[in-house]
Amino acid sequence: MEKIPVTIIGGGVVGLAIARELSLNGVDGVYLFEKNPYLGDEQSGRNSCVLHAGVYYSPGSLKAKLCVQGNAMLYAFCDEHGVACFNTSKIIVAVDEAKDRMIDTYVERCAANGVKGVKKISSKEIIEIEPNVRALSALLVPSTGVLDVPEYVKTLARLASDAGAGIIKDTKVTGIEPRGDGFVVRTRDSRGAEDEFETDRIINSAGLYADEIAALVNPSNSWRIAPLRGEYYRYDSSSRKEVGLNGTCVYQVQEPYELDGKLYFGIGIHLTPTLDVAEGGSRKIGRYVSVGPTSIPVTDKHDYETGRKAAGFFYEDVKRFFPNLRVEDLQMDYAGNRAKLKGYDDFVIRRDEKYPACAHLVGIDSPGLTSSLAIARYVAEEFFDVRRTS
Template identity: 40%
Template sequence: MSYMVEITVVGAGVVGCAIARELARTGREVVLVEKNPGVTRGENQSSRNSGVIHAGLYYDRDTRPLKSRLCVAGNRMLYRFCEEHGVPARQTGKLIVAVSETECETLEIYRRRAVENGVPVQLLNTAQVRQREPRVQAAAALLLPTSGIIDPAALVARLYHLADGCGVQIFPETRVVKLAPAPEGVAVTLEYRDGAHDTYRSRIVVNAAGLYSDDIARLLDPASPYRVDPVRSEAMKFYRTRRPELFLEGMNIYPTPRRVTTDRGAYFTVGVHLTPTLDSAASGRDTLGATVTVGPLNRAARDKSDYGGPYRPETVFLDAVRPFFPGLQAGDLEPHQVGIQARLAGHQDWVIEFSPATRRCLNLLGIDSPGLTGSLAIARYVRRMLEQTQNAPKSHPSA
């Protein structure tokens, strides 16, 4: 333990990369540790998500203050960032559709929440939905013009390279295996690819380990009550140009959100949605691709690496989306990807707080959706939290 660094960030997903860059830009010495060999294609949330830039209406300020504020702020920051750094993204807009009287009533709750959160929103009738997406059926819909899509792999890659350019020392294929309180910091033990170990002191540790953030929190605080309850999310895809009935103009199409109760507790879901993709080979940064993804279909994961095995039958995907997109047939669907979400058991909001064992470790727990949208705002929030803690240890920054 011969040397000391200022800040160690655990995990180079979109959140860890954004935090490392944000902190290094203010002149701080940052080490970024990632157990995977690469950052853009792998088994983490940042490589396997829906790629939606959320507008920020799903989360109310009372029960999910971090998600609501950081999603709305992150949305604006992300579009600016993508423009400035050439990351493929497109402001497609989103329709949240209602197909029954009850769903129309639920839409009104979300319309009011959008207004409360400062998110632009418009209520559309059937004809107005048809004008925008002729093949979508709805009794009514909310139009969210600030929603969009992004190439998540390109975003992570860009943040990673910008972090590198700001002087962040990056250790890929390196795992944080032990944390322990140490004088003026935390003793961090790394395990390299060849199995060798090394321990150093870090004044601050930021735990951005996604699915494993609860395990990292327990390294310093074995009694930590937080537990990530991994959720396996399967997505299929279809080609929107294959048949006229499948042609979508390019908006995100979501059902009305609902609450799901399982034997592991109740949770809220945005539902199985249709998401256009970007054509990364095209010359335009925001050219639509030919495929549309259909998902995610969620279930409790067996464990944090439950990526393999068969998808559920196509009929389950069809049952979810045909009420509003009747032209889709089983033969149109192909597997797209399986992702695993870091849902925090018993918590609706993200938890960003110092370890009770030492205020030198900041834990980001349960950073599930909309963590991609919120990533830049989360990074700014973390920077402010660290800055304020130096002056006023008990205060929390405004999001």
């Protein structure tokens, strides 16, 4: 039976970043398995494409630590490897006094998390940045940006392959049997061909399906991904002067939502600049602005149908701070599902309790994209004792 030293399950940005990090730093025999025909085709490719700063996360949490680290790492990576990335900044707007008080909380949290350069700004200062936005106050976050996620995925895959990692697409892991100090892994490709191999180590980076992979390794694992569906609309910011934006991400103060009787705070529906092709084939901030996402609990992890929420739902939410938008401006765009881990507010990155040769990454929702390079370094250091040399 063939033996693979390190098996990574999941070909999104986190799995690819781990494959690159390990292979660059002397870990041999790294193979990544992705069940879909394309890499980065689920959470990684169905989000707002925002490079977050670290505003929202509890001080001391993995999300806070890895988002702040990952923000700087991702800007540097994009610059080094020619991935389009724009430092747009972000304003988080407060439309009433209760939300204005939340801005003060954000300022304190940013100080605790090491988020640099943030400041509370007035309604007048908001208009100087984005003339068509109306709010009582806002938090200005200079380190937020947007990036070309498909190009980032492609670049990670190329660099991982160049460093010696194997990437196997269109192949689903169907079974995992602990054996000795390692595992036997069973797979099936899209044509129905089955295979099995031995592996010394498993990195479970399966995103929406990480809970299912964890249960294959150890049925005692009780993590459950309760996916949150996010739908997006978009509008053409060049269609009328009064709906124009200057390229800033415009977010609202977080709104609570309930999941299984527990209150969580989602980022909410926001306005995000999108990228377009410039003359010569490079990327630029485009004329379309993304409006979304919703946060609706669903059961089907692979349900990406659009149109569940009408344009009016988005309009009613956004008009509080962007009053010139009309319902007829909005065009249906796309949907994605986020890997919300039931009962947890933070990333879970830990060894399996019974089989320590497996590391689980569960509940890697937002800010997973921003944190991807920092997560990869964390996994390399914590589970492989790698200290980065390149």
